[in-house]
Amino acid sequence: MSEVVLSLEGVQTYYGKIHALRGINITVKKGQIVTLLGSNGAGKSTTLKTISALIHASSGKIQFMGQDITSEAPHKIVQMGLIHVPEGRHIFKDLTVKENLELGSFTLKDDQERKRRMERVFERFPRLQERWKQDGGTLSGGEQQMLAIGRALMTEPKLLLLDEPSMGLAPVIVQEIGRIIKSLNEEGTTILLVEQNAKMALKLAHYGYVIDTGVIVMEDKSENLRENASVVKAYLGG
Ligand code: ATP
Numbered sequence: 001m002s003e004v005v006l007s008l009e010g011v012q013t014y015y016g017k018i019h020a021l022r023g024i025n026i027t028v029k030k031g032q033i034v035t036l037l038g039s040n041g042a043g044k045s046t047t048l049k050t051i052s053a054l055i056h057a058s059s060g061k062i063q064f065m066g067q068d069i070t071s072e073a074p075h076k077i078v079q080m081g082l083i084h085v086p087e088g089r090h091i092f093k094d095l096t097v098k099e100n101l102e103l104g105s106f107t108l109k110d111d112q113e114r115k116r117r118m119e120r121v122f123e124r125f126p127r128l129q130e131r132w133k134q135d136g137g138t139l140s141g142g143e144q145q146m147l148a149i150g151r152a153l154m155t156e157p158k159l160l161l162l163d164e165p166s167m168g169l170a171p172v173i174v175q176e177i178g179r180i181i182k183s184l185n186e187e188g189t190t191i192l193l194v195e196q197n198a199k200m201a202l203k204l205a206h207y208g209y210v211i212d213t214g215v216i217v218m219e220d221k222s223e224n225l226r227e228n229a230s231v232v233k234a235y236l237g238g
Helices: 044-051 074-079 097-103 111-124 126-130 141-153 171-186 198-204 222-227 229-235
Strands: 004-015 018-029 033-037 059-064 082-085 159-163 190-194 207-212 215-221
Touching (some): 004 044, 018 044, 018 190, 018 215, 044 082, 044 159, 074 082, 126 141, 141 159, 171 190, 198 222, 222 229
Parallel strands (some): 033 190, 159 190
Antiparallel strands (some): 004 018, 004 059, 207 215
């Protein structure tokens, strides 16, 4: 049986009185891309925020690499190798591309190692290398998304949480981001992907979950979800 990287068991999360997650169960195995689909306000971003401890679960259990992280601090979770690339990218607009990448590895003491990692990011994203001196805020939407992913890669994550990486991007750039996600996974990064673009997500992912008002209502291999009538109707425009 393949190794479980992440598991959520009965996870519940509130925003004040709003009961956003109502007992979520999700498993992500090593080497997989798992996608979480759902309509607006279903609880996708809240699930990712709860995993990375930006909001704490009120009950349930979250395990990462066999360790209970339910009550762990966000920076500890980052140090363990679980990195969240939030919706809307959140890059530093007044810092250069290089400075943004450096911030992704600020806890790293070894300068040579930082350099090596940055070179690897630049190999993967030649567009970022060409623009290394440019302020983050002057990059295109697609380039900003690449920078947000590149910054996450500076930590050499074991698990990447990607929240809507295709949001607001032109179709050709969406395809490019899709290729990047696929190649990252093929090189060994496990990924939990939240997407409004269900077509792309189900093409990339091995396994998928569908969330509706804070509850997982369906889960299956992506190839089965792609053919499931209710998924087609609700998310694939069928
Ligand atoms: P979208 O695709 O629109 O981003 P989502 O599936 O990611 O949606 P969430 O952002 O997780 O949905 O929201 C889940 C529920 O929690 C929604 O009802 C939302 O209004 C509520 N919610 C989200 N963030 C907050 C907050 N900071 N305070 C109060 N309620 C919130």
